[in-house]
Amino acid sequence: MFEKVLIANRGEIALRIHRACREMGIRTVAVHSTADADAMHVRLADESVCIGPPPSRQSYLNMPAILSAATIAGADAIHPGIGFLSENAQFAAMVEEHGFTFIGPSPEHITLMGDKVAAKDAARSLNIPVVPGSDGAIDNDVEAMRVAEEIGFPVLVKAAAGGGGKGMKVAESSNDLVQALSLARAEAKANFGNDAVYLEKYLSHPRHIEIQILADSHGNVIHLGERDCSLQRRHQKLLEEAPSPALNASQRTAIGETATAAMRRFGYRGAGTLEFLFQDGEFYFIEMNTRLQVEHPVSEMITGIDLVREQIRVAAGAPLSLAQDDVTFNGHAIECRINAESSETFLPSPGLVTDYHAPGGLGVRVDSALYAGYRVPSHYDSLIAKLIVSGSSRNECLMRLRRALEEFFIGGIETSIPLHRRLIAAPDFINGDYDIRWLEKFVASKE
Incomplete structure (x- = not known):
């Protein structure tokens, strides 16, 4: 070790x-x-x-x-x-070249899954279902029109090297496609230095479901169930929960087994997340994150497994500490991402934290590096805390989350806590009836 x-x-x-x-x-x-x-x-x-x-x-x-x-x-x-x-595959390789161990997957796997076109091709070869679309990057507008008419409008133009919603444009019809391609290419070039784009079928009301994977260098692969990450604003996740209220037991089992079998054939090592869109009972692979996820604590809360500990053990050459049959799922967990930003305008709110009180009690976890007297810098991402709550059922979890958000106080700066309080009181959320576009409409409605 x-x-x-x-x-x-x-x-x-x-x-x-x-x-x-x-x-x-x-x-x-x-x-x-x-x-x-x-x-x-x-x-x-x-x-x-x-x-x-x-x-x-x-x-x-x-x-x-x-x-x-x-x-x-x-x-x-x-x-x-x-x-x-x-x-960053280059960094992973440099770490190893300088005699250190990189606590993560191989540079080759990072490179492959970092290119969304290559990742989609790899998913097909691994028998993972993918969203219908182009076989690779689109070279010209004529080819794009042919593919779009083949899969049917609306279509989504996506940057091959993209992320965070950048380089993504929707074309509702053939009249929109040329402009969408031009805008997506320009945005991709500006953000990633690569203007390659590809096409996918645009799904109208999908859920964003991801499967947490752990794998070692001895051929052992397990999954820790799914997380529902559908509550997003501008393709940035705001709240995640596990298990998903949208899946039934057979769907849950099927996608977990598909993911683990694929990663075993892939020879993957470390923690990773396969992300899917889920609509009308079907899963469609969109990308793989070859790292720890911000929302990993919800999986930890319902399984009792320390993902970071397993990452470290696997990197040191040890086998996973448990097999799939040892993984048990208990209750429900929800994570709220607390950002230093206005709940109304979403503008960043860096500054001095004058007061800080984190909620506590059974089933309440706060991952944060804040303290009273700390100055939140303006140079980095606005995420300042994660509130993770668990309960024996989704209803118990929601009631506990409501109480925890009432207790959570961060003074001196604006935060997204008020938005979360409003969000979890919305009937659609309480009923689990939402998709990846619901939050944008909710925020716009001010309901």
Whole structure:
């Protein structure tokens, strides 16, 4: 097992990884920008190294600086966390080349699944159902029109190297397609340096369902069930729950078995998530995230399995600590992403946290690096806390979540807590009757 792990991230996920390491008797090294000198993960780690000024490209995305910090600290392994370099194949390869262990999948798997066209081709070869669409990137408008007419309008134009909703445009008819292609290509080029796009059938009312996978280097693969991540605004998830209120037992079993069988053939190692759109009883693969997910705690809450601990063990060469038959699913869990932003305008709200009180009690977990007196910097993602609540049933979970949100207080900055309070009181959400477009309409209606 590793003696010292460098955590190449910040905020709540850096603290989450530190806690897992601490419980395994592993020493930790925190890296930080000058803006994060007083961050909680820096305060708690055994060692810390400043890797640059506030801008991400000069600090958390600065590969030479992170590798130098690992060398200086004498770390055995590097955990990339979520975001930043977590799905950067070049970084994963550099980590290994410099004699450290990358706590994640192989660079080859990161590369393959990072290209959405290649990932879709791989899914087909692994017998994973995919959304009908082009076989690969679209070279010209004539080809795009042929494919669109073949699969039927409306269609979705998507950036091959995309993510976060960037480089995605809907064409309702042939009249819209040329403009959608032009806009998607321009946006893809600006955001990813790659203007390749492909076409998919546009599904009108899908759920976003993802399957959590764990795999080791000994051929063992298990799944931890599904998460419903359909509540999204501008393709950014706001709330996740497990299990999904939209699936029945047979659908749940089928997609779990499909995912594990595919990852076994793929030879995957580490934690990963296969994401699907689900509509009218059918699953369609959209992408795979080759890293830990922000919403991983909901799976932990209903299974009792520490995903970060398993990540670390697998990276060290150990087999998974349990088989699929050992995984049991208990109750229901919901996660609310608490962002430092206005619940009305969604504009970021960095600044000084004057007061902080986290909710507690049975079945309540808060993953956050906040404390009173901490200044939320303006340079990074607005996620500042995750409230995860579990209960023996979905109804019990909802009642507990309502109570926990009433207790949660963060002073000095605006947060998304008021939006979550309003959201979980909506009849459609209470009934589990929502899809990936529901939240946008809910926010616009101010109901």
